[in-house]
Amino acid sequence: MKKFFLAAVMMVATLSANAQNEVGQITLAPTVGANFAKNTGDGNKFAFGWEIGVNAEYGVAESFGITLGAFYKNWGTKPDNDGAKKANLNYLSIPVLANYYVVKGLAIKAGVQPAFLLSAKNDGYDFKDACKKFDLTIPVGLSYEISNVVIDARYNFGLTKVGKVGDAKNSVIELTVGYKFAL
Numbered sequence: 001m002k003k004f005f006l007a008a009v010m011m012v013a014t015l016s017a018n019a020q021n022e023v024g025q026i027t028l029a030p031t032v033g034a035n036f037a038k039n040t041g042d043g044n045k046f047a048f049g050w051e052i053g054v055n056a057e058y059g060v061a062e063s064f065g066i067t068l069g070a071f072y073k074n075w076g077t078k079p080d081n082d083g084a085k086k087a088n089l090n091y092l093s094i095p096v097l098a099n100y101y102v103v104k105g106l107a108i109k110a111g112v113q114p115a116f117l118l119s120a121k122n123d124g125y126d127f128k129d130a131c132k133k134f135d136l137t138i139p140v141g142l143s144y145e146i147s148n149v150v151i152d153a154r155y156n157f158g159l160t161k162v163g164k165v166g167d168a169k170n171s172v173i174e175l176t177v178g179y180k181f182a183l
Contacts, residue, residue, distance in 0.1 A: 021057070021060075021061070021062060021064070021101070022062075022182075023059050025058075026056060026057070026058050026059075026183045027180050027181060027182050028054060028055070028056050028183060029057070029150055029178035029180040030053075030178055030179060031054060031150070031152070031177065031178030032050075032052050032177065032178070033052075033152070033175055033177060034048065034051075034174075035048075035074075035173060035174040035175070036048060036172070037049055037075035037076055037077060037170060037171065037172040037173075038077045038172075039077040039087075039162050039170065040168055040169045040170075041166070042080075042168065044078065044079060044080060045077070045078045045080050046173070047076040047077055047078040047086040048086075049073065049076055049088075050074050051072065051074065052071065053073075053093075054070060054071075055069040055095075062101075063100060063102075064100055064101070065098075065107075066097070066098060066099070067095070067096070067109070067111075068096055069093075069094065070092070070093075071092070071094075071095065073090070073115070074090050075089045075090075075091060075172055076088045077168075085123040086122070087122040088119070088120070089117065089119075089120050090118045091115040091117055092115065092118055093113050093114070093116075093135075094113065094114050094115070095111060095112075095113040097111035106142065107142065107144075107145075108141075108142060109139070109140065109142065109143060109152070110138070110141075111139055112136065112138060113137045113138070113139050113156060114135070115134070115135040115137070116135075117131055117132070117133045130163055130164055130165070131162055131163055132160065132161060132163065132164060134160065135158070135162065136158075136159045137159060138156065138159060139155070139156045139157075139174075140157070141155060148180050149180075150177065150178045151175075151176075152174070152175070152177070153173075153175050154173075154174045155172070155173055155174075156170065156171070156172040156173075158172075
């Protein structure tokens with residue numbers, strides 16, 4: 001899968017880039033979306049969550065931009081047994097992404113995403129003290145913009161352990177939509 005993704009990125013990167021950003025322009029994009037998150041290991045399943053926030057992008061070149069975001073994200077996991085409740089992990093995340101526009105409207109994105117744990121609950125039980133307060137993921141994905149509407153799909157590779165015990169890391173698929181406008 002990793003080889004396929006790398007090959008796809010390399011093929012798309014060879015396409016000619018059309019102007020997407022104005023150099024020096026800053027844009028904002030209020031964004032909402034859904035995600036499917038799980039903690040790796042122990043047979044966990046993906047659980048549905050949501051997110052809301054804003055991205056600010058600076059146009060470094062016509063085909064390249066840097067995005068800084070601030071998001072409230074409801075990630076979680078669901079044990080692999082029937083009747084199990086979703087564990088909710090709520091984070092304040094700050095994604096920092098490089099955006100390479102391969103054709104008008106289509107961008108390849110990659111970066112880092114530090115996140116700070118706000119709460120951790122499962123069926124009313126607070127287990128925040130059992131979790132690490134800081135999380136770091138590597139988000140990679142694609143976005144497409146049409147008439148100022150930005151549709152974004154990403155996968156977040158967890159780098160840090162979620163809990164103080166065990167080796168589980170966050171693994172998250174995100175799909176968001178936002179409205180982009182220039183400042």
